[in-house]
Amino acid sequence: MRKILIVGAGQAGLQLALGLQDRGYEVTLMTNRTSDEIRAGRVMSTQCMFHTALRHERDLGINFWEDQAPRIEGLGLSLAAPDGTRPIDWVGRLDAYAQSVDQRVKMAGWMETFAECGGRIVIHGAAVSDLDYFSRAYDLVLVAAGKGELVSMFSRDASRSPYDTPQRALAVAYVHGLAPRPEHPDFHAVRFNIVPGAGELFVMPTLTTSGPADILFWESIPGGPLDVFAGVKDPAEHLRVTLDLMRRHLPWEYDRAGKVELTDAGGTLSGRYAPVVRNPIGELPSGGVVLGVADVVVANDPITGQGSNNASKCAAxxxxxxxxxxxxxxxxxxxxxxxxxxxxxxxHVTKWTNALLGPPPEHVLNLIGAAGQLSSVARRFVNGFDDPADFEEYFFEPDKTAAYLAAAAQG
Known part of the structure; x- marks a missing residue:
């Protein structure tokens, strides 16, 4: 029986551990927190998983919360004008629903399932010296912990990493009490609100530790008018700042937030990081090698909501x-x-995500504007969140965009 060590208990590490366990491998999982500590801790992400990533979970029989989590059937885009109006505002339907499950719920549950099925869990914050020792005892060591000392083993791939500084400051609040979007009260959708030159607000239905909820997620251009969360430590103050920005820049979202409250004391998160692609092989002092997993090696900005999707696809x-x-x-x-x-x-995810971090060129503005007039364009655009490779066909090059829109207009 082949022995494999996985360091890190996130979406990719746990999904891969459970998949290998199911196929008869002897798997050890090393992580720095117990399942109880994860469940009672701070939120870790703004995960929204689309059909392909969800299918990987279903294939392993670990989609434990599918009947409880809100079914996200669409994705909408709004462009804010300085006067508080929306010159662009539309929603496209997904071909298959998406879902978001708070990683505190999912990771704690998956860890317990892994242990119940005989998997070995070591609660230890691993260092490079630990891996140097363990690499001799295992056939394969995989590093799925995207932060801390271990990441330093994987060098930055400059040819695939155009940014060396954070392109967005991130601020997340999980809330109860958000009213439905009046444009589509009968179905859930992720709402993508653009404040030109300043950043974006995502509003996302989710399942958290206390039941169905919503995520309010600001992505702010560093140094801009939305970049105001630095130094905010108190969760109540974090929510107050979140709502104040909505009131000033996105009144249509603020209008449905009159009764919101934080889901729990751990329901806020803020920070920033530079998107990066790293070389996948980590070198150990002894000369051994380890393989990086998911955002250890490909860490995109969350503006396209691909983090948990990439992690699931990497694990598969x-x-x-x-x-x-x-x-x-x-x-x-x-x-x-x-x-x-x-x-x-x-x-394809990295190329598309990096493109959205800059000011949208004219042909992209034409595309998102046309989506408000042509349901077929809106539908294709939002389904690209499941299959970003499709953007190669019509998104990046003005000539391809123009040809696609001309064809779409003809029906």
Missing amino acids: SYLASIVEHGDQPFDRAWMQSAFDRYWDSAQ
Whole structure:
């Protein structure tokens, strides 16, 4: 039986651990928190998972909260004008619903499932020296912890990382009491609100520790008028600032927030990081190698909501690469090939996400404007959140955009 160590208990690490366990591998999971500590801790993300990523969970039989989480059937876009109006405002329907489950709920539940099925969990904040020791006892070591000392083992790939500073400041609040969007009160949708030159607000239905809720997520251009959360530590103050920005910049969202309250004392999060692609193979002092997983090696800005989707897809891709490799050694060449297989899809996410971090060019403004007039354009755009490779066909190049819109207008 092949022995595998996974360091990190997020979406990718736990999904991969459960998948390998199901296929008979001897898996050890190393993480710095217990399931109880995760469940009682602070929110970790703004996850919204689309059909392909959800299917990976269903394939493993670990979609435990699917009947409880709100079904997100659409994605809407609003563009704010200085006078508080919306020159662009539309919603497109997803071909298959998306869902968001608070990672405190999911990761704690998956850890407990892994342990109940015989998996070994080591509660320990791993350092590079630990991995140097453990690499001799395992056939393969995978690093799925995207923060801390371990990330330093994976060098930045400058050719795939156009930014070296954060492009957005992030501020998240999980709330109860948000009223439905009056434009579509009969179905849930993620709302993407753009404040030109300043940033974005995402409003996302979710399932949290206390039941169905919504996420209010500001992405602010550093130094701009929305970048005001630095130094805000008190959760109540965080919510007050969140709502004040909505009142001043997005009154249509503020209008439905009159009764909101935080879901819990751990329901806020803020920070910033530079999006980066790293080389996938980490070097250990002894000469051994480890393989980076998900946002250890591909960390995009969350503006496109792809973090948990990338993590799920990476876990599924690595699972297939490991199983297909059989009893052969997990050497450097195999690690590179496993990453390259994942990068085949991840590269489209990175290209699209990085494009959205800059001011939208004229052809992109034409595209999102046309989506308000043509339901087929809106539908194709929002379904690209599940399959970002489709944006290659019509999003990046003005000529392709123009040809697509002309064809769409003809029906």
